[in-house]
Amino acid sequence: MSDDIYQQAILDHAKAAEDGGSVETPDASVTLDNPLCGDRVRIDVKMSGARIAALAHRVRGCALCQAAADVIRVRAVGQTVDGIAATAAELRAMLKDERLPPAGAWSDLGIFLPVRRHRSRHDCVLLPFAALGSALQQARASRG
Amino acid sequence: MSFDVAAVRALFPLLAQANGDAPLHYLDNGATSQIPQTVLDAVLSYETTSRANVLRGVHRLAEAATAAYAEARARMARFLNVDADEVIFTSGTTAAINLVAYAYGDLLKAGDEVVISLLEHHSNIVPWQLLRDRRGIVLKVLPVTDDGRLDLSTLDKIVTKRCRLIAVAHASNVTGAVSDVAAIVAAARAVGAKVLLDGAQRAPHGPIDVRALAVDFYALSGHKMFAPNGVGALWGRRALLDEMPPFLGGGEMIRTVTIERTIYADVPHKFEAGTPPIGQAIGLGTAAEWALGLDWPAISAHEMRLAQRLLDGLGRRIDTRILGPSGLQRRIPVVSFAVNGAHPHDVCQLLDTRGVALRGGHHCAQPLMDRFDLPGTVRASLALYNDDSDIDALLEGLDDAVRRLG
Numbered sequence A: 001m002s003d004d005i006y007q008q009a010i011l012d013h014a015k016a017a018e019d020g021g022s023v024e025t026p027d028a029s030v031t032l033d034n035p036l037c038g039d040r041v042r043i044d045v046k047m048s049g050a051r052i053a054a055l056a057h058r059v060r061g062c063a064l065c066q067a068a069a070d071v072i073r074v075r076a077v078g079q080t081v082d083g084i085a086a087t088a089a090e091l092r093a094m095l096k097d098e099r100l101p102p103a104g105a106w107s108d109l110g111i112f113l114p115v116r117r118h119r120s121r122h123d124c125v126l127l128p129f130a131a132l133g134s135a136l137q138q139a140r141a142s143r144g
Numbered sequence B: 001m002s003f004d005v006a007a008v009r010a011l012f013p014l015l016a017q018a019n020g021d022a023p024l025h026y027l028d029n030g031a032t033s034q035i036p037q038t039v040l041d042a043v044l045s046y047e048t049t050s051r052a053n054v055l056r057g058v059h060r061l062a063e064a065a066t067a068a069y070a071e072a073r074a075r076m077a078r079f080l081n082v083d084a085d086e087v088i089f090t091s092g093t094t095a096a097i098n099l100v101a102y103a104y105g106d107l108l109k110a111g112d113e114v115v116i117s118l119l120e121h122h123s124n125i126v127p128w129q130l131l132r133d134r135r136g137i138v139l140k141v142l143p144v145t146d147d148g149r150l151d152l153s154t155l156d157k158i159v160t161k162r163c164r165l166i167a168v169a170h171a172s173n174v175t176g177a178v179s180d181v182a183a184i185v186a187a188a189r190a191v192g193a194k195v196l197l198d199g200a201q202r203a204p205h206g207p208i209d210v211r212a213l214a215v216d217f218y219a220l221s222g223h224k225m226f227a228p229n230g231v232g233a234l235w236g237r238r239a240l241l242d243e244m245p246p247f248l249g250g251g252e253m254i255r256t257v258t259i260e261r262t263i264y265a266d267v268p269h270k271f272e273a274g275t276p277p278i279g280q281a282i283g284l285g286t287a288a289e290w291a292l293g294l295d296w297p298a299i300s301a302h303e304m305r306l307a308q309r310l311l312d313g314l315g316r317r318i319d320t321r322i323l324g325p326s327g328l329q330r331r332i333p334v335v336s337f338a339v340n341g342a343h344p345h346d347v348c349q350l351l352d353t354r355g356v357a358l359r360g361g362h363h364c365a366q367p368l369m370d371r372f373d374l375p376g377t378v379r380a381s382l383a384l385y386n387d388d389s390d391i392d393a394l395l396e397g398l399d400d401a402v403r404r405l406g
């Protein structure tokens, strides 16, 4: 059964993702595709030192992909590059290695626990984090 | 039409088992079909009574295996109405097209043109891109109409004197459109080009008179036509196959090997290097023979009636757009659609909770998705064993899925 994925929390985040915000003069903008399903995520970031000052996204994807992008939009501002990398690793471990959801600010990622049982959908959740990771790397590189 | 769908379902163990508490509405036949007991029996019989390698033993088992393998080829040939020694067993459609792209491609020169289309499966795009990069051929693309058919209005502009091959789907795995083969063949003949049809999606809907189609190559996959995985077939005209160099080198494809050079075996063995998938090929031959014995006019009427029921149901939804022909003319029972505000994967996942197996995504046809500016579609692909309950479960499940996602 796959009913369990579509809990209200995920659907609410997915709906909110219709407005991905906007960032004027982003330091980096990265678009990533999921070759399996054609989902596409763009993340724009503006940095303030090592921290994310502003972030926007555009998602052409499923509810899971949209919801993950929305959680990022809500939570990522003020976070450091290293903090994001750690969160992405925790999310991956939660899906793939049965670890607990991240604690603290990112505990909302627990809404994706039911996705664990649907391997083919893991990448839907992880794609926005992959795009964010690449955007942060790009921003770091462009600052030199 | 007196087509007894219940009797057909009973021939398929997976479908027969799925009744009761856990209903199964298997509408992903375009990806892989189910397999009837008679095909499983043929594979098991080979594995348990005559398992041996083919074409190289003199013992009893090897003789039996070789005979069964030859019979499988003969059956495949009858299914396609061609000569058996022009049928090459491959691992599937992808391998068959790659074989042609490599071996026929070897006869092409820089500047020669190959024409494909925008609705091709990636397996009929990428091998030609590889050939382009290897040999400097020019790859040209036939456009697609708004209703998901090959747009042949510019055929005579696209197919020039430099064209050596037109390679297109016999039927689209996304839109269900069946190509106008006669027009394509006429355009090719006018400039001396050859025609390859990707028959992967057409083959599950009955025997094909390839001779009457007057094409030069025909590719198909076993697993989509009620046979095992890991086997498929390529038919090619004898004269062409003779002219083409081998694709893979190894055992079973040679006449004499010295360290300096090799004299190849005759076709089809020239193109069947190494031990073939013997049990699978026997299964494919059995599936072909089984299909030859069915009442296809009645089955087509049944499949098309279901397709119409689905098209009608989807047509009543204002939020749903069908990607493909709206009618039943020149189409197979494959129906793709996009639902406003509901992503194909979410729709498929929610329908899975009702036992409805669909495919959502780009269907290995990304250029076609780009043409329609869609990330993907939901696809229902029907086979002879589907019935009204499958269509109704889909339509009801879709209502519910859209309500939940909306």
Ligand SMILES: Cc1ncc(COP(=O)(O)O)c(C=O)c1O
Pocket (backbone or CB within 6 Å): B030, B031, B091, B092, B093, B094, B095, B121, B123, B124, B169, B171, B172, B173, B198, B200, B201, B221, B364
């Ligand atoms: C039209 C078409 N061509 C080619 C293929 C590739 O077939 P296979 O993966 O069996 O090689 C498919 C399968 O999805 C198809 O639908």
